[in-house]
């Protein structure tokens with residue numbers, strides 16, 4: 035595991051974007067493609083913009099495959115859709131191949147949608163033994179990541195790749211990668227910015243002043259690299 039602390043969110047986003055680009059190039063060199071689980075929420079938006087602009091031409095986009103680490107169970111054009119955020123910040127601005135973009139199915143039944151998405155991802159990852167090249171994650175101020183919230187039944191999932199999961203805030207129905215799926219990844223990048231994330235980070239790293247429970251601490255990719263990209267405000271409790 036490694037920690038990369040930046041003075042601010044812009045620097046964090048730039049450093050992480052360069053690392054994502056290098057990781058994509060390496061994966062393509064080694065295996066001919068790169069599979070990425072996109073993070074939701076607001077933090078990754080700037081990273082996606084940088085990938086789509088400043089370093090756009092440094093990435094072999096035609097070899098990149100995108101899934102979503104979690105999704106709100108709302109239409110893909112809904113203002114709260116993680117897919118919509120990524121589409122506007124990145125997908126519409128780079129030459130990804132349309133059949134390499136795998137949005138979460140949103141039909142009507144979250145459990146059925148989760149099962150369908152799990153089947154899609156499991157099939158996509160057959161050549162990689164179920165291992166994503168990169169999982170991008172955010173951190174909630176309550177210690178959640180993806181849609182793995184404190185007290186959620188999804189925290190106990192040990193086999194399925196994707197499950198439907200409840201959220202304590204709207205939209206309350208989510209579809210999320212599970213810990214087994216995340217922890218199989220070759221690389222996991224957390225993107226954490228702002229002071230309101232400091233108590234959650236303190237919990238993850240076992241420091242004083244942390245929130246009571248932090249599911250994000252269970253992201254421990256057994257055979258992969260874990261990198262925490264954070265700004266100084268979020269890292270305040272870590273005494274680095």
Ligand code: 6PG
Nearest residue numbers: 074075076077172173174179180
């Ligand atoms: C979501 C995200 C969620 C997010 C954290 C941090 O669907 O909301 O997947 O896990 O990463 O809540 O969100 P911010 O980046 O907006 O602080």
